[in-house]
Amino acid sequence: MFCEHEVCEIYDLEYGDPVVGQGECDGFLGGTLDVCGTHSLLWCCLFWIGRTMVLQAIDDTTMIRVQEASRCFGRHVAVQDISFDVRKGEIVGLLGPNGAGKTTTLRMLAGFLRPSAGRVYIDGVDGYDGDEDVRNRVGYLPENTPLYGDMRVHEYLRFRGRLKGMHRRELRKRLDAVLVSCDLRDRSRSLIRTLSKGYRQRVGIADCLLQDPPCLILDEPTIGLDPNQIRQVRTLIQSLAESHTILLSTHILSEAELLCDRVMIMNRGAIIAADTPNALAGLRQGGEQVVAEVRGPAEAIQAAVGELPDIQDATFTKLADGWLRVCFMGQGQGEGRMQLYALLCRHRWDLRLLRAEVRHLEDIFAALTEEGGSEEGAHA
Amino acid sequence: MRKFMALFGKELGSAFLSPLGYVTVAVFMSATGWTFLQAVQAQEGSRMQLETMHAISVLIWMPVFITVICMRLFAEEKRVGTIETLLTTSVRDVTVVLAKYFGAMAFVLIGLGAAWASLPLLVLHAPDVEAVDGGALLGAGIILVLVALCCTSIGVLVSMLTRNQIVAAISCFWAICVPLMITPLMQTLPYVRQEVLDRLSVEQHILLYTGGILQAPPAVFYLTITAFMLFAAVRVLESRRWI
Incomplete structure (x- = not known):
């Protein structure tokens, strides 16, 4: 692939942009390709087609790919160097305290903000430099569901459809x-400003679904709703999960545990942990919190329990009825509990309760975010 | 074009969905009518044309009228947050700006048309008033539309710079007043030639057009400002993507 012309334009292999300007043609260079000016248009087309094919071939199962994306507002870095993938058909939750960078991340994915650095791909197409129709592949519900209050539901949805x-x-x-899937048939002629917050949320989700995009990005879809409305919106999201890829941000951790296949925890603009909710629950503790109630000589029990290798941080409380409550951190997958049970059997001490406390995502979330994100979490 | 028409229709329709649109046009017509009456009474015996006085009466209230229309164009979208849903569809920024501009302009033209038509209606129903010159009336209409095009584009730009409607209204009003008051403002500056002032003066343009002289420079002047303001508005809208 060498060119006889002396003056050529040099193109970046990855993005097809002219990176060096004009120079002497000497064929393929590391990372750049010399293309003579007369053939540049053809080569550009070939690059773009090839690049699109390569991106699609990399992983057909990936719906969202974020590569080292950052976003700065002046000197403030809202999102710093985040990378993650969302596979097709997944529901992924984005968790984090206020100001963690969740909304900025979602806005970059929705095409509202351009990343200061890095790239965002939706269904294998660059979110900014790809064709404009890439935005039609994403249904985006911003925080607080902004709508035109003086329009009727069907008018608004028709307007949005035409706009798309x-x-x-x-x-x-x-x-x-x-209207059927979001249960809005009865309210389609209502003025939006007269709707309850739950119905407004439904209108927002209906707008996202109008073009039946394969990917939905929902920014705190249940914020400000009452428990019944939360349940309704959750059911709606669960029903959509069968045919859509969903990335949602939420403050309600139980919601993320309930809805999401995977969660990512953000803090100070970085993803500090990403895994399934169950895996995250076991991530930080390195074991399990166990509570046991036993009966026997207290001092002997304390001494014996203290010698067990997989039991740490044991505390003992004498109960009013003469039983002794033992709380400890058990190592591994129940080894601590098994050792305690064996100990009690060996000494013929009584046991009436042996329970491993379930750690919820709340604990993990609090532990990770209160540390200020200084400790590196597990990145999926 | 479908997206442009959707936004244009929504923009024009929203003006008439609430009483605000009707009230604004009614107040504008009343105000221009009252000003015209005062001007006629004050200028009794003078040689100023009826059409010129009417055009100046409309011009006096134009900043207020256009401010009311333009102040909510983008400021309201930003405040409510609908700008985010709008700009995350596959519609281009330039389409958004142009659709909003032409939507606002269509409403301005409705108001201007109503105010402009009041003079021939008055002549038609008042036998005491001498007949107006059709050409002068047309000239007045043309220059008023040109000024309105320019002022509306300024309103669009200013509305984009803030999310507070009050701030947008005050800024819009003063920004629109600048081209209309350019002559008195420049008269305060030393070494400004009268010829320059005459070329920039809206009053002079109105006198020219109502006198039947449809010169190109005033039209080019207003259209240039319009194009520049709309270009700036598109750049401001795009600025959210700047790195």
């Missing part, structure tokens, strides 16, 4: 479908 470039017939069909 939908044809009249297609729009009519999809409008009926989303």
Whole structure:
């Protein structure tokens, strides 16, 4: 692949941008390709086609790919160097305290903000430098569901459909479908400003679903709703999970545990942990918190328990009925409990309670974010 | 074009969905009518044309009228947050700005048209008033539309710079007043030639156009400002993506 022309344009292999300008042609260089000016258009086309094919071939199962993305607002770094993938059909939760960078991350994915550095791919297409239709592959529900209050529900959805470039017939069909799926048929002629917050949330989700995009990005979809409305919106999201990839941010950790296949915890603009909720629950503790109630000579029990290798931080409390409550951190997958049980059997001491406390995502979340993100979590 | 029409229709429609649009046009017509009446009474016996007085009466209230229309264009979208849903669809920034501009401009034209039509209606129903010159009336209409194009573009830009409607209203009003008051403002500066002042003066442009002289420079002047303001508005909207 050598060119006879002396003056050529040199193109970046990865992005197809001219990176060096003009120079002498000497064929392929490391990371750059010399292309003579007369053939540059053809080569550019080939690069873009090849690049798109390569990106699609990398991983057909990836819906969202974020590569070392950062976003700065002046000197403030809102998101710093984050990378993650969301596979097709997954529900992934983005957790973090206020100001952690969740909304900025979602805005970058939705195309509202451009990353200061790094890249964002939606279904294998660059979120910014790809074609504009990439935004039609994402349904985005911003925080607090902004809507035009002086429009009726069906007017608003029709307007949004036209804005997304939908044809009249297609729009009519999809409008009926989303009104049914979001249970808005009875309220389709209501003014949006008269709707309850739960219904407004449904209108926002219906808007996301209008074009039936494969990917949904929901920024705190249940914030400010009452428990019944939260349950309704959760059920709606669960029903959508069958056919969509969903990335949602939330403050409600039980919601993330309930809905998400995977959660990512953000703090100070970085992802400090990412895994399944169950795996995260075991991530920080390195064992389990165990409570036992035993009966026998207290001093002997304390001495014996203290010698068990897989039991740490044991505390003893004498109960009013003469039993002794033992709380400890058990190592491994129940080894501590088994050793305690064996000890009690050996000495024929009584046991009426032996329970491993379940650690919820709340504990992990608090532990990770209160540390200020200084400690490196596990990155999936 | 479908996206442009959707936004344009929404923008124009929203003006008439609430009473604000009707009230604004009614107040604008009343104010221009009252000012015109005062001007006619004050200028009795003078040689100033009726069409010129009417055009200046409309011009006096134009900043207020356009401010009311433009102040909410982007400021309201930013305050409510709908700008985020708007800009995350596949619609281009330039389409958003142009659709909002032409939506606002269409409403301004409705108001201007109503105010402008009041003079021929008055002549038609008041036998005491001498007939107006059709050409002068057309000239007045053309120059008023040109000024409105320019002022609305300024309103669009200013509305984009803030999310507070009050701030947007005050800024819009003063920003729109600048081209209308450019002559008195420049008269305060030393070494400004009268010829320059005449070329920039809106009053002079109105006198020219109502006198039947449809010169190109005033039209180019207003259209240039319009194009620059809309270009700036698009750049401001794009600035959220700047790194």
